[in-house]
Amino acid sequence: MSERIAHSGLKSKVMSAQEAAEFVNNGDKVGTSGFTGAGYPKALPTAIAERAKAAHDRGDEFQIELFTGASTAVDCDGVLAEANAISFRTPYNSDPVLRGQINAGEAKYWDIHLSHLGKQVQEGFFGKFDVAIIEAVAIREDGTVVPSSAVGNNIEYIDAADKVIIEVNEWQSRDLEGMHDIYRIEPAGQRTPIGITAPGDRIGGTAIEFDTSKVVAIVETDRPDRNAPFTPADETSKKIAGYFLDFLEGEVKAGRLAYDRYIMQSGVGNVPNAVMAGLLDSKFENITAYTEVIQDGMVDLIDAGKMTVASATSFSLSPEYAEKMNAEAARYRDNIILRPQQVSNHPEVIRRLGLIATNGMIEADIYGNINSTNVSGSRVMNGIGGSGDFTRNAQVSSFISPSIAKGGDISAIVPFASHIDHHEHDAMVIITENGFADLRGLAPRDRVKKMIDVAHDSYKPLLEEYVEAASKSKFQQTPHDLSRAFEFHTRFLETGSMQK
Numbered sequence: 001m002s003e004r005i006a007h008s009g010l011k012s013k014v015m016s017a018q019e020a021a022e023f024v025n026n027g028d029k030v031g032t033s034g035f036t037g038a039g040y041p042k043a044l045p046t047a048i049a050e051r052a053k054a055a056h057d058r059g060d061e062f063q064i065e066l067f068t069g070a071s072t073a074v075d076c077d078g079v080l081a082e083a084n085a086i087s088f089r090t091p092y093n094s095d096p097v098l099r100g101q102i103n104a105g106e107a108k109y110w111d112i113h114l115s116h117l118g119k120q121v122q123e124g125f126f127g128k129f130d131v132a133i134i135e136a137v138a139i140r141e142d143g144t145v146v147p148s149s150a151v152g153n154n155i156e157y158i159d160a161a162d163k164v165i166i167e168v169n170e171w172q173s174r175d176l177e178g179m180h181d182i183y184r185i186e187p188a189g190q191r192t193p194i195g196i197t198a199p200g201d202r203i204g205g206t207a208i209e210f211d212t213s214k215v216v217a218i219v220e221t222d223r224p225d226r227n228a229p230f231t232p233a234d235e236t237s238k239k240i241a242g243y244f245l246d247f248l249e250g251e252v253k254a255g256r257l258a259y260d261r262y263i264m265q266s267g268v269g270n271v272p273n274a275v276m277a278g279l280l281d282s283k284f285e286n287i288t289a290y291t292e293v294i295q296d297g298m299v300d301l302i303d304a305g306k307m308t309v310a311s312a313t314s315f316s317l318s319p320e321y322a323e324k325m326n327a328e329a330a331r332y333r334d335n336i337i338l339r340p341q342q343v344s345n346h347p348e349v350i351r352r353l354g355l356i357a358t359n360g361m362i363e364a365d366i367y368g369n370i371n372s373t374n375v376s377g378s379r380v381m382n383g384i385g386g387s388g389d390f391t392r393n394a395q396v397s398s399f400i401s402p403s404i405a406k407g408g409d410i411s412a413i414v415p416f417a418s419h420i421d422h423h424e425h426d427a428m429v430i431i432t433e434n435g436f437a438d439l440r441g442l443a444p445r446d447r448v449k450k451m452i453d454v455a456h457d458s459y460k461p462l463l464e465e466y467v468e469a470a471s472k473s474k475f476q477q478t479p480h481d482l483s484r485a486f487e488f489h490t491r492f493l494e495t496g497s498m499q500k
Contacts, residue, residue, distance in 0.1 A: 020217035021047035031157025035069035035314035039150025052085035069152020073226030132161035150314035175329035357394035377418030
């Protein structure tokens with residue numbers, strides 16, 4: 001038995017994943033750990049999927065409602081989706097099989113701000129949870145649980161669940177212990193201000209306290225997180241990163257930012273990593289991050305002495321950097337804090353810190369509305385994630401994207417966004433490889449030229465043609481020709497290209 005299970009009363013709960021899966025039944029509401037491919041349960045999902053397949057073979061129903069922190073991995077969402085074992089999923093999904101089921105109407109999906117879900121679970125909106133399945137680094141002698149590489153909604157699911165199953169994963173570095181800052185937000189009506197005034201502030205403990213009598217099973221594992229490599233930055237990514245740095249320099253010259261006072265939030269992906277690579281050679285020092293995930297680029301900034309603190313709820317590292325983190329977690333504990341996502345994404349803290357938020361998008365329209373979730377308005381990709389939490393409350397909210405996709409068949413700048421996740425009142429700066437559009441303080445009609453300037457050259461004439469038609473509208477605050485507003489999208493659906 002693993003020495004990581006120190007609580008004497010819980011050692012008797014150790015069993016196989018197949019045995020533990022017997023505690024999960026058809027129709028159960030199940031909350032799991034996991035956020036951006038880190039810290040999710042590795043063994044139980046496969047065992048539950050096997051139960052579902054066996055039930056289906058007998059002609060019986062077996063599906064669960066699955067709640068997580070954010071995306072998980074093939075060996076969690078993927079195996080359950082393959083077994084047709086998910087009836088409902090929230091809050092964020094990146095698994096392609098489950099995405100197909102959601103878009104086909106075979107599974108129901110609720111896309112919600114990441115800061116909201118834990119709160120609603122805590123408030124009892126969903127009622128009791130049947131099971132919470134949490135990955136841990138260790139269980140201490142006092143029964144407290146040390147989370148692994150993601151905290152997510154672990155606290156809320158443990159508190160709401162009748163039964164708790166803990167996966168103790170020996171692949172996760174024991175030296176992660178001490179990196180977490182576990183803080184329970186009080187119930188509605190009793191809440192006090194969250195005492196974070198700087199990204200490095202610690203306000204909680206290093207493990208989760210809970211009623212250990214809820215534990216029905218402990219499963220020992222030794223499996224890695226889903227760690228996908230980042231592709232090397234291409235010329236487009238480098239240009240976007242360059243324009244982002246130009247924007248930051250402009251904020252410094254205007255007196256709204258200082259070289260030693262930059263607090264970042266960054267979405268996940270190759271372009272954000274290229275931005276962080278650009279910061280390595282910039283004038284910015286003592287950078288801090290208050291964000292959702294720790295990425296490779298942040299580790300590089302810490303190693304270079306450029307970043308002093310990175311606060312998040314999870315890692316999202318390449319395989320190489322995940323191994324590095326496992327080997328050197330004790331050293332990184334001085335610079336990295338992992339918090340519950342209700343805290344990492346909390347609007348109160350985000351607004352107080354005055355950070356600059358940077359997230360990806362599918363498309364933006366000429367007035368600055370942002371679609372970050374649905375292709376052509378109806379086909380969901382992943383979900384809004386935490387981008388809304390940060391966009392609405394940041395000092396500056398920015399969105400970054402190449403100006404075209406699919407070899408030029410799709411324009412990221414369109415007349416009217418086919419789905420709106422972040423509206424023109426919140427989105428402030430749009431950046432492509434063609435420049436940046438600072439939309440702050442501008443009436444809608446004054447944003448149009450700036451947005452067309454960052455579009456791809458092949459789409460600028462089509463956008464200008466639309467603007468000319470829309471300018472004949474009777475109402476001129478936000479001119480649209482509704483008969484043509486979605487012609488980019490309808491043309492793409494009909495011909496495979498937004499180009500004429």
